[in-house]
Amino acid sequence: MVASLDGFIARTDGRVDWLETSDEFAGGDTMDAGFVEEFLKTIDCYVMGSRTYETALSFEAKGLGWSYGDKPTFVLTSRELPRKRDTVEFYSGDLAQFVNERLRPAFRSIWFVGGSVVSAECLRLGLADEIRYSILPIVIGDGIPFFTKLGRDIALHLADVKAYKSGMVELRYEMRGRPSEPSA
Numbered sequence: 114m115v116a117s118l119d120g121f122i123a124r125t126d127g128r129v130d131w132l133e134t135s136d137e138f139a140g141g142d143t144m145d146a147g148f149v150e151e152f153l154k155t156i157d158c159y160v161m162g163s164r165t166y167e168t169a170l171s172f173e174a175k176g177l178g179w180s181y182g183d184k185p186t187f188v189l190t191s192r193e194l195p196r197k198r199d200t201v202e203f204y205s206g207d208l209a210q211f212v213n214e215r216l217r218p219a220f221r222s223i224w225f226v227g228g229s230v231v232s233a234e235c236l237r238l239g240l241a242d243e244i245r246y247s248i249l250p251i252v253i254g255d256g257i258p259f260f261t262k263l264g265r266d267i268a269l270h271l272a273d274v275k276a277y278k279s280g281m282v283e284l285r286y287e288m289r290g291r292p293s294e295p296s297a
């Protein structure tokens with residue numbers, strides 16, 4: 114997810130207007146549209162919490178489009194939510210069972226979109242292989258944290274860092290002890 118420097122992914126009321134901020138960092142890379150497009154092709158399915166889904170629906174209603182293309186998108190919810198497209202499927206229950214028994218056999222690259230509740234659930238259950246954490250050059254003072262109520266420490270391996278001309282810094286961490294970690 115993308116966070117403010119003080120670690121929030123949305124304001125307390127869920128607004129993400131501050132994502133529009135931009136700066137100029139002369140030494141940074143340019144976010145190449147072709148590269149982003151190629152990268153998105155590597156994602157096989159998306160998983161998101163209901164509140165993130167509701168934000169995505171409100172973006173779409175404002176004419177900002179649907180960010181997840183025609184990829185299968187699994188929405189975690191115990192509620193009855195509008196289903197606006199065939200690629201969306203709802204799930205309620207044990208997330209570890211869902212990911213390990215339903216998603217892993219069918220999809221290679223599973224992208225957890227967020228939000229905070231779901232990313233913490235995912236980490237707590239040991240389901241993540243890596244974390245993509247991007248920081249924007251803004252402090253918003255209060256909001257929804259990147260991980261809600263994680264409840265324990267999780268040591269990470271910093272695998273990659275990129276800084277962009279827009280002032281965004283992208284961090285990629287791997288979970289320690291996972292096969293993808295280079296041996297010490």
Ligand SMILES: NC(=O)c1ccc[n+]([C@@H]2O[C@H](COP(=O)([O-])OP(=O)(O)OC[C@H]3O[C@@H](n4cnc5c(N)ncnc54)[C@H](OP(=O)(O)O)[C@@H]3O)[C@@H](O)[C@H]2O)c1
Nearest residue numbers: 114115127162163164165168190191206227228229230231
């Ligand atoms: N900055 C970014 O990059 C970024 C990225 C993603 C999201 N966001 C923002 O983050 C905010 C939402 O985050 P959030 O932490 O409040 O909510 P969230 O993680 O999107 O959704 C949490 C909700 O998902 C449902 N849920 C989670 N696990 C479940 C399970 N195992 N079974 C059934 N339902 C489950 C529950 O709602 P029910 O009541 O429906 O059951 C839960 O309250 C939004 O403002 C969004 O725009 C920002």
